[in-house]
Amino acid sequence: MKITAVTPIPASVQLGRLPMSFCFVRVETDEGLVGFGEACDSFGATYAGVIAEIVTQALSPLLVGRELVAVEPVVELLKLSTRRRLGDKGVAAQARSAVEIALTDLVAQAAGRSVSEHLGQVRDRVDVYASSTFLDEGPAPFHADLLAPLLERGVRLAKVRIGPEWQQDLRTLAELRGLLPDDLELMIDGSDTFTLPTAVQIAERLGDLGVRWFEEPIPQANRAGIAALAAKSTVPIAYGEHLYGREDFLDALAHDGISVVQPDASTSGGIAEARAVAGLAAYYGARVVPHICAGPIALAANLALAATVHTINLIEYPFFLAPAWDALGAGEKFGIQAIENGSLPVPSGPGLGVSLADDVATRFPYQLPGARISGTVAGVLDRFVGDR
Template identity: 30%
Template sequence: MRITKARIFLIKSGRFHPVLLELTTDEGITGIGEAGIAYGMGGTAAAGMLKDFCTAMVIGKDPFRIEELCSEMYDHSFWAKGGGPIVFAAISAIETALWDIKGKALVTPIYEMLGGKFRDQVPVYANGWCSGTSTPEEFARAGARPVEMGHNTLKCYPLGVRSQSGAMRHVTRRAIDRDQADMAFNKVKALRRAVGPDVRLMLDISGGLTTAETIRLVKRWEALDIWFIEEPADPFNIEAVKTIASKIDTPIALGERIYTKQGFRKVFESEAVALLQPDIGNTGGIMEVKKIAAMAEVYNMQVQPHVCGAAVAMAAALQIDACIPNFLIQECYPFMREEPTHVDTVHEVPERTIKNGMMSIPTGPGLGVTLNEKAVAPFTWAEVA
């Protein structure tokens, strides 16, 4: 079996722009993957990197030799060593599509090829519900909605502010004044009052503040019973993360902007992080996250794959969720599909299975989802054969 064709899609879906890849073999089997660059800048760059990789290193190759092909891309593209999200998002999408092909060819889910399942369903936390909110009252009303749907864990961005476009904007220049700090505290206070004591709260501050300001604000939030603090500092500044961890009681989550097992090495050695959040779509792919999870187990850390993209990314995350012992919870965006220009990239949308805060693991071959050809075809960015 050989790979004969690649199609790259740059999709406009609501506020997101997921980058998808479809690989086709000479036996007619297809596999899909997603580059984890569905928000922020870089979607076009990731699509271009995918085109370069597929042209130079993927077409004509045996899709079953996944580790070999990924090693070739890492060793011989030059920029992968020490590289960042664009190169690893492309490698991740290719690697995921190869696993999807292999699973479909063998008529088995990917998790069965990685040791089998620990679980049939996974707990999820709701993200994305606070976009467009500004005041503590708006924040509290928005947070009550996912709880009413059955979610018992929420993640939010108390430092986020509404931009002119209506989207959320993070803190700039690592500084806030006293009024902004009070607003961030009061948002979480109002949310806690609205959802009650039994709902777990995760606060993502996106590395937005100085070390001292972060410690000061987290200590105020701790009176409100916070489950995790995510990205308390720039993920490259692991010394700051260690300092913050030594001064607060709330566990730290980190990892969506760290790439490959090499990138996670200092995180492990710091022993400052309780919950790792590698993104299968930008850290190297399914097997890379499996390896990172195994390393995390040695350091007594739990894993929550980061997902902020299309349903292909979620399907890939669920394969890992199923087969690692130290999985904790899965991120999801329950309201993403409500946006007017949302595109369902697959027919079997995993988020549709969410009930009472639990999501089902797909049981079909490969990723367990199939590309929605009619929906994604208009967004074809490039073809390589």
């Protein structure tokens, strides 16, 4: 089949206190098949318009008119054609991720199989962990109430986020631990906030509470600090949502001492690249738990990733995005009611098993973020500012 059109679709959905943006890609073919992909910038495509322009200006001209038989040669062409101009990381990698997912969707559809069946399915359900909010947003009972609907569906792992007021957050965490079932495992996200001395102190306290991993405690560019923390921490250190491609992950595994890697098919280069990352992680004895914080296409892509890799048995589930998944997606549903015994079913329909609703662009027009900073209150740097 021949690619006839590549169209980015940026959109914004109001979720709670702030709008969250998404960037989808629609790829059409001369056989009438349509594939969908999605990019994630690790808290939704805040600058979805930037990613859309990369797709329009740089990637689409390389794709339209090209025969699509297999995905890998086409994606390799995109990388070779853009790496010296756009680089291999950041928005360039995110845009390529969206295109790779759409092409994978198309090739599986053409074969009459789901993506996971096409790549080699090893499981038909994937366990999820409840990915919740910052501890400073409420007292311990508030957080227990947020997690309760997930626990009722059999979820037995959860993550909460710690911020600059970390001393109070740790007190809230200790109280929350006492409100939750003994068999529920807790993880903590540091959101790139802390200096090394503070991260070491926090990690020690988290070890006392039995926390399973400490995610992104130090800004991801501070690789020496991450390595020093990993050497001192009794809690596994997790990174991955800001790593791009197997080379970036290999460097982090070899030098940073991380023991939980979190690739995201909609960030790290696509489904195939994330599968390659999982293979590297196994060599270093690291656990692989895909990151997810985007729309329904990205979630479906990461479910397919997990369904085709023996060593991936858990994925992130940011339950606050469930209204957006329902509003934006068509096909497989991923809301809380879809969880059974703590797991989601892997879509079995052709391709990804989920597509984009026809009216997304008109019903949810993209809003430029302006001075608003994603993940913050009132558009100011009230988080991610270091120690206090």
